[in-house]
Every structure is written in structure tokens, then in C-alpha cells.
Amino acid sequence: MCGITGWIDWERDLSEEQQQLELMACTLRDRGPDREGYWLSPRAALAHRRLIVIDPIGGKQPMTFTQGDTTYALTYNGEIYNYRELREELRSRDHTFKTQSDTEVLLHAYLEWGEECVKHFNGIFAFAIWDEAKQSLFIARDHLGVKPLFYAQIGSSIIFGSEIKALLAHPLIKPILDDAGLAAIFVSLFMSGGGIFRDINELHPGWCATFTRERVNLRPYWQLISHPHTDDLETTAEHIRALLSDTVKRQLIADMPVVTLLSGGLDSSGVSSLAARNFAEEHRTLDTYAINYDNSEENFKGNAMRPSIDRPYVEQMASYLGTNHHDIVVSTNDLVENLLVPMRAHDRPKMGQIETSLYLLFKVIKQNATVALSGESADEVFGGYPWFHQERVINAPTFPWLAARMGGASDNQFLQPHASFLSADMTQRLHPRNRIRKLYQDALAEVPRLEGEGARDARMREIFYLNLTRFLPLLLDRKDRMSMATGLEVRVPFCDHRLVQYVWNIPWEMKSVDHIEKGILRRAFSGILPDEVRMRRKSAYPTSFDPAYTQAVRKWTLSIANDTNAPIRPFINLDFVSKLAKHEDEAVRGESAYFLFDYIIQANAWLQEYHVTVQ
Incomplete structure (x- = not known):
């Protein structure tokens, strides 16, 4: 790179x-x-x-x-x-x-x-x-x-x-x-x-x-093409496996050391398994890397996005594959001290500790390797996120990841869809709901339709298109900027365009075979992963559950809200942000609050460091 x-x-x-x-x-x-x-x-x-x-x-x-x-x-x-x-x-x-x-x-x-x-x-x-x-x-x-x-x-x-x-x-x-x-x-x-x-x-x-x-x-020069999928279940699984085997083999080519990321989930485990097989043919041992956080496991609380801890599955996979495994533990202090790294790498505020932790992981990997393979994008290609499987979200007239974050009926004032962190002036100027609605409608207008497709399959095709073209870029940007900030090249086998085009036309019933997310991918990985890992439910990229991190970003956010010279003040609802940061009850604040704190901190620094002018 x-x-x-x-x-x-x-x-x-x-x-x-x-x-x-x-x-x-x-x-x-x-x-x-x-x-x-x-x-x-x-x-x-x-x-x-x-x-x-x-x-x-x-x-x-x-x-x-x-x-x-x-x-x-x-x-x-x-x-x-x-x-x-x-x-x-x-x-x-x-x-x-x-x-x-x-x-x-x-x-x-x-x-x-x-x-x-x-x-x-x-x-x-x-x-x-x-x-x-x-x-x-x-x-x-x-x-x-x-x-x-x-x-x-x-x-x-x-x-x-x-x-x-x-x-x-x-x-x-x-x-x-x-x-x-x-x-x-x-x-x-x-x-x-x-x-x-x-x-x-x-x-x-x-x-x-x-x-x-x-x-x-x-x-x-390239666009997704919709046409009927004619392969049966067994042929489809075999073809996916063949495509991934070929893709991983191609992506291992390098004159510098190559490693893989291993979270113990289906996607990274499958890529690591295919890579390890190629290494074994050359009598080499694959190095794998996983991330963990200080004081997180003891404070872990499972939810729909992260139902389980990665470590036991990582250990099982590393043992199963015989890899030289490295468990990288990220400290809370390092997360806080490097919170502005994503902003400077993207030239705009970004996703906070999720990106900062990747940067710290990649920084360690770079000491021993130049190339890493990742399981990124399998969830967008195969339908792994919870919002692919929630009827309320699927039927919501907006981007599914936004509908999923809104939650259902709730009296939590901080989680209500109408609650906004924007100032009244910015809300009046930007009309957020109208803009999101327009972005959503524009995206739907692009979807390559399949003539004669039933209403359910047509809607799932829309959901996949939204994820591939509007959500996936967010994650690919994250992977690119955080890896390149350390001089590490991260490759993504699930983004092979041949695979994406093939899976695009697989009917939803076949993609979710066995009544589990990414069912067809689990079928494709049969025999190359232990069943406990192959059938493990989706668990999102881990975040720190250390209360010390929450306290640090809450305090930082409050200092910005109280600083009369803070450049972000005209853009945010100071009362809303202050109340959210001051609130002691984590259940009331919700996980979304941590993202908002990270984002406000980065946005404030960005406006200042980049000498941004608003026209």
C-alpha cells in the first residue's frame, strides 16, 4: 500500500x-x-x-x-x-x-x-x-x-x-x-x-x-447485476468456499511478512483457517492477532450486538490451527491518549475508540509484519448484522443500522429518535430528517432490481444494497486509515468483487439457511472450522467496557461543553450534551452515548486543528 x-x-x-x-x-x-x-x-x-x-x-x-x-x-x-x-x-x-x-x-x-x-x-x-x-x-x-x-x-x-x-x-x-x-x-x-x-x-x-x-x-466501470440464482444449496456453498480459497491464496502473495486478524468469529476464523492451510503447504506457521482491553472482561455485559466474549473462541481457533498467536491488550490510557488519531487520519471526526483500538492493534502488528488479512465485510456481503433479521428494522423506511439504533418503544429521553445533539440553528439549517430521508431514497433508486422478484426478496435486496454501498464504506475507510496510519497493509478477502457479485443474487432463504445469520457461509466453512466456532452467533467488533474510559470521555466532553471558546459550541445542543455527560446511570445513557462523546471530542479538535471555515 x-x-x-x-x-x-x-x-x-x-x-x-x-x-x-x-x-x-x-x-x-x-x-x-x-x-x-x-x-x-x-x-x-x-x-x-x-x-x-x-x-x-x-x-x-x-x-x-x-x-x-x-x-x-x-x-x-x-x-x-x-x-x-x-x-x-x-x-x-x-x-x-x-x-x-x-x-x-x-x-x-x-x-x-x-x-x-x-x-x-x-x-x-x-x-x-x-x-x-x-x-x-x-x-x-x-x-x-x-x-x-x-x-x-x-x-x-x-x-x-x-x-x-x-x-x-x-x-x-x-x-x-x-x-x-x-x-x-x-x-x-x-x-x-x-x-x-x-x-x-x-x-x-x-x-x-x-x-x-x-x-x-x-x-x-463495475456495478452489481441482478439475475436469478440457479445453483442449488450444496453447489452454492461449494462455490463460495472455492472463491474464498482462491481469494485468500492470491492475497497471501507478498515479499514481506503476512499475518491474519483473528477474533474467534466466523469471518476472521475462516480467513485464518484458509491462510493457515496455505502456510502449512509451505511448512510455515501463520501468525494471528487478536485485540482485548484492560478491565473489560470483568465488566462485560452481553447485548444483541456483542452476545459473547471473544477470548475463549480465539484461543480455541489458535490451538485448532496451530498458529503463533498474539493477544494484544489495549490500555484505557492508550485509548484516551490516542482518541484524536482517527480524526487526523480521516481528516474528519470519526468512530472513536473502535478506530483508536484498531490503530493500537495495527501499530503492534507492524512491528512484525507488513500485511494482514481481515474478515471485514462478510457481514455486509452475507447478512450478518442483527438488523438483517429484525422485522421492525427491515420494514423501517430508513437505513437499517439507524433504525436498529433507535430501539423500540422507550421512555429513555436519550434514546428517543427526536432527541438531537445538534443546536437549534444547525437543525433549522440542515433539516437532518429530510436529509437522511433524501439519502435513503436516492440509495433505493440505485438498487438493481430483479424482474418478477417477490416483495420479501426485493426488500432484502434493498437491505443488502444499502449495507454494501452506504455502510460498508464506513468500515473500509476505518480499516484503511487506521492501518495506513501505521504503515500496515490490511487486505479484505470478502471484498473480492467476484464473491460479492455471486452472493448478491443468492436468495435470502439460502443465505440464512439453518435459521442462523450467514448460514450459507457457515455451510461453506464446514470441515475447516470447529463447530463451536463455525456456529458461534455474530458478535460485533469488541469495545472497552472499562468504566474508566467512560469517565474519561464524559469528563472531556463536559470540559468542551463548558469552554466558551470551544469551536463546536455553535453546532451542538449544549443542554442535551451536558445532561448526557453528567448522567451517572449507564443504563440511561446507553452505549450510543460513548460514540457521541468520542465524536464531539474529535469534531471539536478537528474544527480547531484544520482551521475549518463554515460558509
Whole structure:
């Protein structure tokens, strides 16, 4: 993995702009701690920060290729998992290669197929290619959006980068929030996407774009396709297992140490099992990592999202697979001290301790490895969350994860849907309910329908689409920013687009076979996991249950609410937030309060550190 950035201008000579390019690239040094590179021409300036994973010598970037009088320049972040097959195909078409890198394969794929090259890739990627002959910039992002890419078009300039901070380092771009940006920060908290600041856009997953002096052509190159599923139950389970086996094997390719994350749940255990089998064939032992928290197990209280503790299942899986296991215990002090790390990594306030703990876990893993495989996204692909199985939530006319958080009938004033942490001015300006309703309706309008599908299956197709396109990006962003903040590459086998497309059309009754969430995936993992783990009920990513963490963020939130100079004050309902933070009864506050405290703390620091201006 790496960080990329660049600047195109059809009216300004950029050949002497390396100093500015270095400023932009420097913001991405955590993503690419091993090497930096620059390429400049009169109209294009490209930069690269490299994390070495494949071909340390041959994969230097930006990479160029000159054919006659024409030069092509590439800056690329990601991994093309099928690059070996593509290299052989390209060799059969008279291409020659000087390196063993997937970077060179990507560049030659563009030479061979032009902008259609993206349809040949299996991987996670965000890249930009400058075509000197056409005087055009081509950018693309992987199918599910595992790797980020932002861009801005201002006058004759195109500025792009892996993270928003790279664009903000350019003098043409200012940290200005308009209504859309304010809504992204203060309304659609449980969704991701967008450039937040005025003029900055995020390239959608599965999209590409071509920029020339005369035009901009933004378009999708990959979309989910709905059609009848014709495989029977046994064939379906076998095909899922075959796809995952192939995907994990491809994603273990690296010239640096590879490990897996292991929570003791179905998804990470399945990935770890497949990885361990590949390691065993090479007489190697897989290293696995799990996270735990100080003082959490003794304070654990099970709920619908987290019905059980991970540790016993982690220990069982590590023993079953014979892995070299590492249990990483995160302290409450470290969680509090690093609470602003997610905000700085995302360039916006984010999910608090859930992200901070990942950062601390990845920081330890990075000491021994460069690549880790994760079970992320299986719940979105196969339907693992409780909200896939709750009739009230399924039938609610909104995003299911929002409906699930609202709870049922309750006299708890802090959990009522109408209770808002926004100030009256912000509520009047942003109209939160109308905005959420519009986002929901826009998402439903995109769903690829299946003609003749029954009402129940059609609704479940909608639920899956909402999760894949509106909720999954939130988690993929979390995984990318927290891993890249430590210089670790995290790969996600369940985001293989072949698997996602296949599972998309499996009927709900088959997905939930055996009357359990992700039933078809459990069938696929039959024989490679112990039954206690294979049939373990879904338990979400763990959080700290240490009361000391709650006390720390409550106190921090109150100090912000009482600070007359705190930049967040105009945006929040001070009375509501203060009462929530002061309330001693944890049952009344509810788990959602901890997220809100984390978020307010980050948002306040973000407004200050980024010198945000509201338009």
C-alpha cells in the first residue's frame, strides 16, 4: 500500500513545482514510509509515497513508460492480485517486463487495453495515469472502494490524492464547509464518503474518470447485476468456499511478512483457517492477532450486538490451527491518549475508540509484519448484522443500522429518535430528517432490481444494497486509515468483487439457511472450522467496557461543553450534551452515548486543528 497525489494543469507549467508536490506527498508519509518519488512535466506532476510489499527494487514509482515520442506516467496505491496471470497474457501480446511488480503490469495493461484495463483487474487499488500524447489524466478506484481517492477540479487544475490532507496542502484548496459538508459531519454520521470540504470530491467505488482540457468523463466501470440464482444449496456453498480459497491464496502473495486478524468469529476464523492451510503447504506457521482491553472482561455485559466474549473462541481457533498467536491488550490510557488519531487520519471526526483500538492493534502488528488479512465485510456481503433479521428494522423506511439504533418503544429521553445533539440553528439549517430521508431514497433508486422478484426478496435486496454501498464504506475507510496510519497493509478477502457479485443474487432463504445469520457461509466453512466456532452467533467488533474510559470521555466532553471558546459550541445542543455527560446511570445513557462523546471530542479538535471555515 502507498499514498498517491498529483497536480494537473493545462495552463500552467508544472515542471518546476516539485517543492509544492513534496508538500502534498509529505502529508501521506505514514501511508508510504519506505520511499518517495516524483515525476514532473509541463502539464502533470505526480508523487508517490511507498510502502514496500512486492518487488522492493522494481516497484519504484511514479513509474513511466515511453513508446516512441509518447510517455505514460503512473502513480498507484494498492495490489493487483491477478497480476501474475495478467503479466503472462500481456507477454503473449508482445509486452516485455523489466520488474516483478504489479505496478508494471498495471501500466502495461493500460497500454494494451486503455481505459478498459480496469475491467481486467482483481484487487484493491486507486491509481492515476497521465497520458502525454492525449494530454489526459485517467483515475480509477477498486470495485468496492477498499482504497480511497479524492480529487478537486478548480479552474484549469486537477488535484488528487489518497487522502483529503494531500489536497488541503495545495494552496488552491481551502477547508471550507458548505451545507453538504456540514451535513456529512453532523447528520450522516453513520455513513461515509464525500470530500467534506468545498471543491473536494471522492471517486466512487467501481468508478473511473478521464480529465482532459475540454471535458470530464466520470463513469462506473463495475456495478452489481441482478439475475436469478440457479445453483442449488450444496453447489452454492461449494462455490463460495472455492472463491474464498482462491481469494485468500492470491492475497497471501507478498515479499514481506503476512499475518491474519483473528477474533474467534466466523469471518476472521475462516480467513485464518484458509491462510493457515496455505502456510502449512509451505511448512510455515501463520501468525494471528487478536485485540482485548484492560478491565473489560470483568465488566462485560452481553447485548444483541456483542452476545459473547471473544477470548475463549480465539484461543480455541489458535490451538485448532496451530498458529503463533498474539493477544494484544489495549490500555484505557492508550485509548484516551490516542482518541484524536482517527480524526487526523480521516481528516474528519470519526468512530472513536473502535478506530483508536484498531490503530493500537495495527501499530503492534507492524512491528512484525507488513500485511494482514481481515474478515471485514462478510457481514455486509452475507447478512450478518442483527438488523438483517429484525422485522421492525427491515420494514423501517430508513437505513437499517439507524433504525436498529433507535430501539423500540422507550421512555429513555436519550434514546428517543427526536432527541438531537445538534443546536437549534444547525437543525433549522440542515433539516437532518429530510436529509437522511433524501439519502435513503436516492440509495433505493440505485438498487438493481430483479424482474418478477417477490416483495420479501426485493426488500432484502434493498437491505443488502444499502449495507454494501452506504455502510460498508464506513468500515473500509476505518480499516484503511487506521492501518495506513501505521504503515500496515490490511487486505479484505470478502471484498473480492467476484464473491460479492455471486452472493448478491443468492436468495435470502439460502443465505440464512439453518435459521442462523450467514448460514450459507457457515455451510461453506464446514470441515475447516470447529463447530463451536463455525456456529458461534455474530458478535460485533469488541469495545472497552472499562468504566474508566467512560469517565474519561464524559469528563472531556463536559470540559468542551463548558469552554466558551470551544469551536463546536455553535453546532451542538449544549443542554442535551451536558445532561448526557453528567448522567451517572449507564443504563440511561446507553452505549450510543460513548460514540457521541468520542465524536464531539474529535469534531471539536478537528474544527480547531484544520482551521475549518463554515460558509
